[in-house]
Amino acid sequence: MAAENPQSRRRFLLFLFSVLMICLSPTMSHRQNLQLKTGSRITTTTTFNVSASLAEARRAVSFDTTSSDRLLPSPSSSSSISSYAMTLPLFSRDFFPSADGYDTQRHRDYEALTLERFARDAARVRSIASRLALAVGGMSSSDLNALLAEEKVVWRSARGWLNGSIVSGGSTGSGEYFSRVRIGTPGTELYMVLDTGSDVNWIQCLPCADCYEQVDPIFDPSASSSYAPLSCQSSQCRSLNISSCVKTARKRRCLYQSTYGDGSYSIGEFVKETITFGSSVRVSGVAIGCGFDNGGNLKGAAGLLGLGGGPLSFISQIAARSFSYCLVDRDSDASSILNISVADSATREPVTAPLVRNPRLSTFRYVEVTGMSVGGKMLPVPPSEFAVDEGSGKGGVVVDSGTVVTRLSPPVYTALRDAFRAAMGKKLPMVEGRFMLDTCYNLSGRTSVKVPTVMFHFPRGQALPLLAKNCLVSLDGAGTYCLAFAPTTVPFSVIGNIQQQGIRVSYDLANNLVGFAPNAC
Incomplete structure (x- = not known):
């Protein structure tokens, strides 16, 4: 046999190496840069516009509530909900308008505004945790009794025929976004908080035993021809977690109570009323609380419209097949749109994930998350860290419009924080964290910075890649920004509204899917 030519041998080895690289390149590419199923390439970094963020923070503090006119046009006709979708403008709580001499509390600076937001946020998460603890068990009898004692409110009535004590109707948070609807016949225009983490709908009503100050005149039931009290035997009254009844001269009537983590509450009579949306869609027979005793801080709104998954939420009562919303930036006075449809409408969002129901807690909407990545690298945590335990009802990831900062289990948060810090390196100076946030940077004097891309992964x-503004939150309006994620000791995770801003979130209830469309607001 002829001796092997060294040059031919080198060419052969180079050929083998090239073939090997071609075979391995898809795997190597996946490790370096994760891709969506649609094939669009995801960059490992995203740019944060510091200048634009600081400008919005300045406008948020100096916003003039008396100059904002968000009244909707009067209804021109009545339409059936079977053929129409309901559309509502959606506004951030911190840009609530003023009217009739009422003005929302102005903040002395941006840090004070941030402090109030985080205080509401902490109260909201504690309230959700308490609700979950009651639903799944695991609380000692003494802890449970203490919780119920805190929620117990003595009924006070201007009429004098209602007295006694009732306990929670099962609400969990006061919400962060609002819109304008009409209640009753003829319709009375009212600003209402819209909350995906609440079920019971309610408004303040005359005569008030105790009502907080609101922008609009308080609703007068005697002026509405569609006002109808619900009996204790009605299915709506029985759907309250715990209800209480009072005997009048003619029949027993149903009472409700809604309490919230920030101390707000509403107590009154559970009734049926008509709600009108936009310029044409009118829905009759909606179970809603008419509150004669109300307190707390709902920023002047007349009440709350529940968009949760429980049987008493507005979404459930009208048998909506889908709804979607887009949350505007918290420091922006712009509006977005909430759409509710009773017709079949499959989600067409570019990113979809299974909608998961917790058998122990129907109010909250869970999404199936399989993992998270930072800068194109998957976090070293198992999918079980994000899953709902069907036996106990613990675990899982809730999508909530009323929670501000995303909460993650300690193992997930630690992996996320460490990966984010490592990717940031020493390019930016870290500063001491505040509130529940421990990864903060001084960005003052900078126009823009690049930060690692954070992504949620689904089946x-x-x-879903997050923009930089979905990952960093301003603390003081002067250049201090923190990673907008925090660890939680409660047995579930929550995707908060900072991570949802600028993303259209769609709930296809007919097909149990959640859709996400970045930059589609």
């Missing part, structure tokens, strides 16, 4: 190779 079937789907992934």
Whole structure:
């Protein structure tokens, strides 16, 4: 046999190496840069516009509530909800308008505004945790009794025929976004908080035993021809977690109580009323609380419209097949749109994930998350860290419009924080954290910075990349920004509204899917 030519041998080895690289390149590419199932390439970094963020913070503090006119046009006709979708403008709580001499509390600076937001946020998460603890068990009898004692409110009535004590109707948070609807016949225009983490709908009503100050005149039931009290035997009254009844001269009537983590509450009579949306869609027979005793801080709104998954939420009562919303930036006075449809409408969002129901707690809407990544690298945590335990009802990831900062289990948060810090390196100076946030940077004097891309991953190779503004939150309006994620000791995770801002979130209830469409507001 002829001797092997060294040059031919080198060419052969180079050929083998090239073939090997081609075979391995898809795997190597996936490790370096994760891709969506649609094939669009995800960059490992995203740019944060510091200048634009600081400008919005200045406008948020100096915003003039008396100059904002968000009244909707009067209804021109009545339409059936079977053929129409309901559309509402959606506004951030911190840009609530003023009217009739009422003005929302102005903050002395941006840090004070941030402090109030985080205080509401902490109260909201504690309230959700208490609700979950009651639903799944695991609380000692003494802890449970203490919780119920705190929620117990003595009924006070201007009429004198209602007295006694009732306990929670099962609400969990006061919400962060609001819109304008009409209640009754003829319709009375009212600003109402819209909350995906609440079920019971309610408004303040005359005569008030105790009502907080609101922008609009308080609703007068005697002026509405569609006002109808619900009996204790009605299915709506029985759907309250715990209800209380009072005997009048003719029949027993149903009472409700809604309490919230920030100390707000509403107590009154559970009734049926008509709600009108936009310029044409009118829905009759909606179970809603008419509150004669109300307190707390709902920023002048007349009440709350529940968009949760329980049987008493507005979404459930009208048998909506889908709804979607887009949350505007918290420091922006712009509006977005909430759409509710009773017709079949499959989600067409570029990113979809299974909608998961917790058998122990129907109010909250869970999404199936399989993992998270930072800068194109998956976090070293198992999918079980994000899953709902069907036996106990613990675990899982809730999508909530009323929670501000995303909460993650300690193992997930630690991995996320460490990966984010490592990717940031020493390019930016870290500063001491505040509130529940421990990864903060001084960005003052900078126009823009690059930060690692954070992504949520879902089944079937789907992934949602977050913009930099969804990951960093301003603390003082002067250049201190923190990673907008925090650890939680409660047995579930929550995707908060900072991470949802600028993303259209769609709930396909007919097909149990959650859709996400970045930059589609």
